[in-house]
Amino acid sequence: MNVQSRSDLTLSVRNKALELGFDACGFARAEPLDREAFRLENWLQQNLHGSMSWMERNFDKRVDPTLLVPGAKSVVSVIMGYRNELNEQSDLSNNGPKIAKYARGRDYHKVFKRKLKKLFQFTDELTGGVNGRFFVDSAPVMDKVWAQRAGLGWIGKNSNLLNKKFGSWFLIGEMITDIPFVPDLPVTDHCGSCTLCIDACPTNAIHEPYRVDARRCISYLTIELKERCPELFQEQMSGWMFGCDICQDVCPWNRKADYGTDPGLMPRQELLTPPDDGWSRITEEQYLKLFEGTAVKRASFSKFAGNALIAEKSLPTK
Ligand code: B12
Ligand code: SF4
Ligand code: SF4
Numbered sequence: 001m002n003v004q005s006r007s008d009l010t011l012s013v014r015n016k017a018l019e020l021g022f023d024a025c026g027f028a029r030a031e032p033l034d035r036e037a038f039r040l041e042n043w044l045q046q047n048l049h050g051s052m053s054w055m056e057r058n059f060d061k062r063v064d065p066t067l068l069v070p071g072a073k074s075v076v077s078v079i080m081g082y083r084n085e086l087n088e089q090s091d092l093s094n095n096g097p098k099i100a101k102y103a104r105g106r107d108y109h110k111v112f113k114r115k116l117k118k119l120f121q122f123t124d125e126l127t128g129g130v131n132g133r134f135f136v137d138s139a140p141v142m143d144k145v146w147a148q149r150a151g152l153g154w155i156g157k158n159s160n161l162l163n164k165k166f167g168s169w170f171l172i173g174e175m176i177t178d179i180p181f182v183p184d185l186p187v188t189d190h191c192g193s194c195t196l197c198i199d200a201c202p203t204n205a206i207h208e209p210y211r212v213d214a215r216r217c218i219s220y221l222t223i224e225l226k227e228r229c230p231e232l233f234q235e236q237m238s239g240w241m242f243g244c245d246i247c248q249d250v251c252p253w254n255r256k257a258d259y260g261t262d263p264g265l266m267p268r269q270e271l272l273t274p275p276d277d278g279w280s281r282i283t284e285e286q287y288l289k290l291f292e293g294t295a296v297k298r299a300s301f302s303k304f305a306g307n308a309l310i311a312e313k314s315l316p317t318k
Helices: 005-018 036-043 083-094 108-127 142-149 196-200 218-224 230-236 284-290 301-313
Strands: 022-028 074-081 130-137 172-176 239-244
Touching: 005 022, 005 108, 022 142, 022 218, 074 142, 083 301, 108 130, 108 172, 142 172, 196 301, 218 230, 218 239, 230 301, 284 301
Parallel strands: none
Antiparallel strands: 022 074, 074 172, 130 172
């Protein structure tokens, strides 16, 4: 494939991704990750992943996309922003427990999957047959690393990927293909001397810049940890009952970020304020109805109700 046709293909796929509603699309060469493999190994060895044993599995594939997709030449990363005015108004006025902003609308896995499928089909038709796969948290892939390499942002000290346009209010998906798209240039780090996210974390989960001890992270304690949140952290939950946005809310890049445009990720009004009797008193029936199609349904009802009770007791005073 000559240089001209490679760049034409790259442009066509990028334009199609934007047309489908992704906010940005970038390309990286598919190759083994060395530095990141070392960091991931170290993170796992120190047991910072806690009970997420699935992070230990498929280590080789996680650090080498050519093992996940034999013959892979490129990783095509896509992002979709979810900053929304309704969320911000509700954060100011809602004194009850909160759900992380990414989870207040339709489950992003569903939103991404539909669009990625279309992008993959488009690429298949355009190239006359592509060998590859598309993912959104559905396989051992280091989403942030690939998006960073594809020029979509830098990894901040809170370990999230952020860029100048969307801050860190976006989610990531990707396709791994055997098409040699033209790679983008990675973005440099713009955290500078800022430490706002580290200072604001109520559980000291960002125990050093760029490294999160998941076992202390409210997001892990309310979503991934199947058991009840340990007593030690209950007072520090700061009113979060599913996920946590503190280290993103304080980030200066997030205050000037663009709003997301895709209706799929808009918040649902009924999830912005607590029901009359409070979140901890909802019945299983109400829970199933209210959270139908959202990422919150990934938590069992009993986990959710337990989180809500702890969150109600740990609400910050305004
Ligand atoms: C496991 C996981 C978690 C765990 C662990 C978090 C973590 N930091 O790893 C828990 C449950 C805590 C979690 C929480 C959240 N998550 Co999460 N999570 C993941 C998952 C599945 C894997 C991440 C991973 O590989 N971790 C392994 C560790 C080793 O990697 P890492 O912490 O990113 O560390 C890297 C760098 O920080 C760097 N690094 C380490 N040390 C150093 C030192 C220096 C000097 C430098 C420069 C770099 C550096 O090296 C590492 C490898 O590159 C991804 C999806 C995916 N498949 O990638 C989503 C993902 C990262 N999560 C996401 C989100 C939205 C969140 C939350 C914001 C949700 C919420 N509001 O509650 C929080 C944020 C918490 C936080 N501050 O990280 C998004 C992030 C989007 C973005 N803009 O970055 C992802 C990409 C999902 C998606 N598909 O969009 N998550
Ligand atoms: S998500 Fe919350 S608990 Fe986790 S690192 Fe960020 S501020 Fe700390
Ligand atoms: S709060 Fe500061 S240090 Fe943390 S991610 Fe944002 S810019 Fe980087």
